[in-house]
Amino acid sequence: MSTETIQKENLLRGGQFLVKETKCEDVFTLEDLNEEQRMMRDSTNEFVDRELWAHWERFEQKDYAYTEECMRKAGELGLLSVAVPEEYGGMGMGFVSTMLVCDYISGATGSFSTAFGAHTGIGTMPITLYGTEEQKQKYVPKLASGEWFGAYCLTEPGAGSDANSGKTKAVLSDDGKYYSISGQKMWISNAGFCDLFIVFARIEDDKYVTGFIVENDPDNGISMNPEEKKLGIHSSSTRQVFFNETKVPVENMLSERGNGFKIAMNVLNIGRIKLAAACLEAQRKVVDEAAKYANERVQFKTPIANFGAIKAKLAQMATNVYAGESASYRAAKDIEDRIAIRKSEGNSHQEAELKGVEEYAIECSILKVAVSEDAQNTTDEGIQIFGGMGFSADAPMEKAWRDARIARIYEGTNEINRMLAVGMLVKKAMKGHVDLLGPATAVGEELMGIPSFETPDYSELFAEEKDLLARLKKVFLMVAGKAVEQFGPELEQHQQLMLAASDVLIEVYMAESTLLRTEKNAKREGEEAQAVQIAMSQLYLYQATETIVQKAKEAIISFTEGDEQRMMLMGLKRFTKYTNHPNVAALKIQIADKISADSGYTFD
Structure with a gap:
């Protein structure tokens, strides 16, 4: 079997990340x-x-x-x-x-x-x-x-x-x-x-x-x-x-x-993923400047980088960048591979690129939303670390915060892109390009069954995290499947429901991309060499899970009631349950200490 054939077989279609498992070897990372x-x-x-x-x-x-x-x-x-x-x-x-x-x-x-x-x-x-x-x-x-x-x-x-x-x-x-x-x-x-x-x-x-x-x-x-x-x-x-x-x-x-x-519309699809990329180095610069300032700024006879409150901010900022990189370059390589496949099948450059990007329009919208909002949050925390100087136009944080704000508006507002992501996924399912009905039906049957009380084997790296991630995908299938069943073509009229479902979809893709990148690099470099990246992946997944709990619950109680609502809320609790909760404070300290020691972001 040729390399090209293997590549084509392993390359998921846009949106299929939700219903098919991706191996870490099949994602592209900045380290590649x-x-x-x-x-x-x-x-x-x-x-x-x-x-x-x-x-x-x-x-x-x-x-x-x-x-x-x-x-x-x-x-x-x-x-x-x-x-x-x-x-x-x-x-x-x-x-x-x-x-x-x-x-x-x-x-x-x-x-x-x-x-x-x-x-x-x-x-x-x-x-x-x-x-x-x-x-x-x-x-x-x-x-x-x-x-x-x-x-x-x-x-x-x-x-x-x-x-x-x-x-x-x-x-x-x-x-x-x-x-x-x-x-x-x-x-x-x-x-x-x-x-x-x-x-x-x-x-x-x-x-x-x-x-x-x-x-x-x-x-x-x-x-x-x-x-x-x-x-x-x-x-x-x-x-x-x-x-x-x-x-x-x-x-x-x-x-x-x-x-x-x-x-x-097609040009905007391309613009959305490139806008996500354009928010990454801007964030790295903010992390660099914040880390340097935190190391130099002394209060109470110690650099503020030593304070837990500052460590939490530096860790969050770095984790946001790492997740954004992981998802953006994963999608970019998928697009590049799809373009190459289309060219090999006889498509012109124009048709290959247009169709290649169009295939991953869902991921493009996801990235536009996630990375632009992370950029805003990162610059906001950068100002906070600088304190009064952060509010001054003489320091770079103030302009970084103002410049970041437009990213949530152009190339389609984030609200529009959230609804597009869910809407396009549903349309792909209706066309048979992504099988949502089968997995959604299976999730519904699982809700009616008796949960397993066996203790899984979590001895391998990310075993528990990947198990949790698979269940987080079920949360989206549970909510979206029921919403489509109830509202059909009228789903687009229920914007708050779509916004909540979209946040679940976004967090699943971002968390999975982060885990896969780290798993791939840990396999070739060793877990010790990837210790901080492992910590960032675990931190991001924990926070993604918390967001999914909130948004899925908001969605469920907005359009269900009675026994159906109680069953879905019980399913949400089952699907988002940790066996071993990560020590979030320890993870943040581990990440922040690396950022402080390197005086900035060094994971790219």
């Missing part, structure tokens, strides 16, 4: 990076330290020109072209490599990270994936090199989460040679220095909007408001853009008429 990927990470770090971190104050002073200057330097180094195919002037690297650059380029400032993401993702990618050959030859090499910059015009005053409700119109000229676009777009990243826009407009009374490539020419009916005043990402150019009968050649229509909504 090859030499080329490590070199890409190191060169990105060097650029960040030299051009961004050393000048973080300039970004806080709304120095938009410096953001543009750094973007051009990134282009010269090839950082803007990692995901672009070689035939269009790019490096043509895999999905994991594109994640690495998104990850490590985010460490210094959200302003640059946003400009970078808007250009390489939603500015360039729509043309790469949906453009004609002529469009790609004309525009992509300029975008890949940093000669030109791109922006993405989707949001309007009345069209945010409801992206297809935009009012911008595109009217075909009498001679059929161009469209006249008129309308208002808002929150447009890179608007102040971009050379082209990806614009979504409606032709006549079409059901769906259409995408267009629009060159930025102020003499062609394009005008802008001044830069927006924002809570964070101060040097990310963000403006309203107005189109007044802007003429766009018909050959600049992107894909087919009415295909704009599909373009927008």
